[in-house]
Amino acid sequence: MRNALGSIISIVVFLTVFGGFGVLLYNNAQQAKPIRVIVPTEPPPTISVNSLADIFSVGFGEDSTPLPTIAIPTQRFVAPTLPNTEVANIGQTNSPIELYTLAPISQGQTPTPIPPTPTPFVGGEGETPVALIAPQSRATDVWQPPSLPVPQSNDPLGRDHYILARPVDSNARNYGLFYYPYGADGSATIGAERVHHGVDFSNPVGTPIRAAGSGIVVFASSEEQPTLPGSPAYGQVVIIEHDFGWKGEPIFTLYAHLERPLVQAGDVVEMGQVIALSGNSGRSSGPHLHFEVRYKQNLFGSTYNPALWIVPYVGHGTIAGKLIDTRGNDVEDILVTARNLTDGRVFTTQTYTFDGTVNEINADPEWDENFVIADLPVGRYEVIVSWNNQRISQVVHVFEGLTTFVELQPVQAATPQPVDSSP
Ligand SMILES: [Zn+2]
Numbered sequence: 001m002r003n004a005l006g007s008i009i010s011i012v013v014f015l016t017v018f019g020g021f022g023v024l025l026y027n028n029a030q031q032a033k034p035i036r037v038i039v040p041t042e043p044p045p046t047i048s049v050n051s052l053a054d055i056f057s058v059g060f061g062e063d064s065t066p067l068p069t070i071a072i073p074t075q076r077f078v079a080p081t082l083p084n085t086e087v088a089n090i091g092q093t094n095s096p097i098e099l100y101t102l103a104p105i106s107q108g109q110t111p112t113p114i115p116p117t118p119t120p121f122v123g124g125e126g127e128t129p130v131a132l133i134a135p136q137s138r139a140t141d142v143w144q145p146p147s148l149p150v151p152q153s154n155d156p157l158g159r160d161h162y163i164l165a166r167p168v169d170s171n172a173r174n175y176g177l178f179y180y181p182y183g184a185d186g187s188a189t190i191g192a193e194r195v196h197h198g199v200d201f202s203n204p205v206g207t208p209i210r211a212a213g214s215g216i217v218v219f220a221s222s223e224e225q226p227t228l229p230g231s232p233a234y235g236q237v238v239i240i241e242h243d244f245g246w247k248g249e250p251i252f253t254l255y256a257h258l259e260r261p262l263v264q265a266g267d268v269v270e271m272g273q274v275i276a277l278s279g280n281s282g283r284s285s286g287p288h289l290h291f292e293v294r295y296k297q298n299l300f301g302s303t304y305n306p307a308l309w310i311v312p313y314v315g316h317g318t319i320a321g322k323l324i325d326t327r328g329n330d331v332e333d334i335l336v337t338a339r340n341l342t343d344g345r346v347f348t349t350q351t352y353t354f355d356g357t358v359n360e361i362n363a364d365p366e367w368d369e370n371f372v373i374a375d376l377p378v379g380r381y382e383v384i385v386s387w388n389n390q391r392i393s394q395v396v397h398v399f400e401g402l403t404t405f406v407e408l409q410p411v412q413a414a415t416p417q418p419v420d421s422s423p
Pocket of ligand 1: 197198200289
């Protein structure tokens, strides 16, 4: 009897255990999903570059500098440089730089400084220095590459702030004069010592001037106020306070030596809107637009290098740098050359001159530079200065729409060597 009962219990246990296991197996089998093999249906990503062709194919947006209305020159664009005498002493050590001749692209179109004739500078608050620029005849074959879209701030550390458009179209000179850049004192090239608070775009009277960004006109010359009060040197002026800023601080742009404004104080303007015609008014020796970027305050002492605020051309970038002595102090008023290591073209500027007044120029809030070479075709460059009997250089790469920073510092003075007294 006990055996029979044991057998029944054994059978029940057996059925329960294996029956339950079977149910589990069955259920699991139901839930299993077939293995799917994912076959890629899209081509693998390709390297995407901001190619000129791509940009041309989609246009530049209605806010950007309009396309040129003239035929594109068949010869390549060559930036003007300092006269040969100004670069002749560079590269005197081991790798002499080819002396650069003026651009062959447009005979007679390259801005030519008239012979320096120093004129007494009548100082005063807000007095602006001006370049001595030869009057230009109407240029019809001048064309610059189109600008990148505004804004550009691709620096991984967020330092770039190319948030302004060029105030002059691509079919006119919309690059700053190389021989009188921002912060230069002018003594070497224009025959007058006036630290430059802006950049000069040399163009014929009547060239359309566009707002570098949207905002409100806070000053425009009028019959009642022909020039900026206290600053007759500017001639006819427009100042815009932009409706955007940088790091919470306002930005102003100033347009001087105008033929006449086309806006009035209080007008709201859009980026790219024609606001004036360029001219030769005020303290100016030739038709040009003097363009300033003022940051934080609308003051003569609050200007910054416009080359770090206006957007680069397609296929171009910028070198910002600092030339310092062995103690880390700024070295002022020294010629700086960037030499393209592929084609040998050279581009020049000068280190800033800080004059120690409340009206002095400023290093960029992000870069703390003391020189900028703008509008450089992408590529590898050697940045060179010849200072204190030393040739100081660094090799850098210029990327499209980006600032490349370079610091130049002489090596510590070498230990004096014993004088060789042998005959
Ligand atoms: Zn100027």
